[in-house]
Amino acid sequence: MDRQVDVAIVGGSFAGLAAGLMLARARRRVVVFDTGQTRNRFAQAGHGFLGMDGLPPAEMQRRGQADLLAYPTARIVPQHVTELHGAQGAFTLTAGATWEAKQVILAHGMRDTLPAIPGLTEGWGTWVMQCPYCHGYEAADQPTGILMTTPAPPHHLTLLRDWTTDLALFCNGHPLPEELRTKARDWGIPVYEASVVAVQDQAGTRVICLADGQQVQRKVLYLVSRAEPSCDLPTQLGCAFEDGPSGPFVQVDMMQRTSVPGVFAAGDLCRPMYGALFAAADGARAGSAAHHALLFGQG
Ligand SMILES: Cc1cc2nc3c(=O)[nH]c(=O)nc-3n(C[C@H](O)[C@H](O)[C@H](O)COP(=O)(O)OP(=O)(O)OC[C@H]3O[C@@H](n4cnc5c(N)ncnc54)[C@H](O)[C@@H]3O)c2cc1C
Numbered sequence: 001m002d003r004q005v006d007v008a009i010v011g012g013s014f015a016g017l018a019a020g021l022m023l024a025r026a027r028r029r030v031v032v033f034d035t036g037q038t039r040n041r042f043a044q045a046g047h048g049f050l051g052m053d054g055l056p057p058a059e060m061q062r063r064g065q066a067d068l069l070a071y072p073t074a075r076i077v078p079q080h081v082t083e084l085h086g087a088q089g090a091f092t093l094t095a096g097a098t099w100e101a102k103q104v105i106l107a108h109g110m111r112d113t114l115p116a117i118p119g120l121t122e123g124w125g126t127w128v129m130q131c132p133y134c135h136g137y138e139a140a141d142q143p144t145g146i147l148m149t150t151p152a153p154p155h156h157l158t159l160l161r162d163w164t165t166d167l168a169l170f171c172n173g174h175p176l177p178e179e180l181r182t183k184a185r186d187w188g189i190p191v192y193e194a195s196v197v198a199v200q201d202q203a204g205t206r207v208i209c210l211a212d213g214q215q216v217q218r219k220v221l222y223l224v225s226r227a228e229p230s231c232d233l234p235t236q237l238g239c240a241f242e243d244g245p246s247g248p249f250v251q252v253d254m255m256q257r258t259s260v261p262g263v264f265a266a267g268d269l270c271r272p273m274y275g276a277l278f279a280a281a282d283g284a285r286a287g288s289a290a291h292h293a294l295l296f297g298q299g
Pocket of ligand 1: 038124277
């Protein structure tokens with residue numbers, strides 16, 4: 001098999017497939033490496049993506065793959081990229097075998113780390129969630145909890161009010177700014193100060209268990225996860241990072257260029273605000289920018 005391509009893309013979810021599509025339509029040789037762990041795989045359905053609203057995440061990915069594989073110069077390789085080095089025009093990737101590429105697009109997404117509270121991981125994507133734009137509509141008007149995972153003011157307190165007014169705030173041992181305490185009181189939102197020691201889901205009855213012995217029933221629980229790049233390739237390459245509310249993300253410019261010439265990034269990996277459609281838009285931009293770089297140089 002020919003392992004020399006114009007552009008290699010690491011990650012074949014929303015960002016990587018959209019990037020690949022641009023390059024394949026420009027008739028360039030493109031390979032997408034993907035290990036099939038899309039970030040939304042824990043949810044039953046993905047929402048807010050034009051034309052695919054409500055589809056299971058695996059089906060969304062399958063449709064994107066089918067679009068890409070309709071082009072003869074595109075390949076998808078189900079391998080983990082473990083190493084990536086080189087410079088603009090001559091990158092080498094290790095993904096089972098060795099591959100060579102002139103430009104590289106990093107689209108391998110982020111890995112979520114939840115607080116070590118028993119039950120949270122099991123509920124992630126079904127009733128423990130992060131983004132009301134993704135799943136808030138389906139949980140509208142339900143008894144909803146907000147779990148503070150850091151001392152940062154919980155922006156969900158204000159944000160969620162367009163989805164439900166039946167809210168409860170779990171400070172989880174973190175101090176609550178006075179201004180937010182006043183807001184919560186004015187809006188009739190109960191505030192629980194004690195640490196959360198477990199969350200439980202027994203056949204749809206969901207309970208937040210507190211260190212002071214209280215147990216509070218909620219249908220849905222929102223939190224802000226910690227996230228880190230799902231592999232260390234940006235660090236291997238020396239890409240610059242920026243700080244975001246969930247942790248560091250790869251710095252890019254308007255054309256998705258990282259600080260390393262010839263290396264582009266797209267999707268959750270390089271943005272503080274997550275979303276499948278945002279990731280796909282980044283990918284389309286990265287794909288066309290990488291194509292321009294093949295023709296004009298990176299500038
Ligand atoms: C529970 C949950 C539900 C969500 N629901 C929604 C929703 O309803 N609507 C919405 O818009 N957004 C939703 N999101 C956010 C959405 O999942 C992300 O914004 C989106 O998946 C980001 O796409 P991406 O292409 O950047 O990366 P990802 O989807 O994270 O995909 C990265 C891909 O790269 C692969 N990969 C990683 N490392 C390597 C490597 N070294 N080599 C090869 N492959 C690699 C992974 O296997 C994965 O397939 C949800 C997120 C979560 C956590």
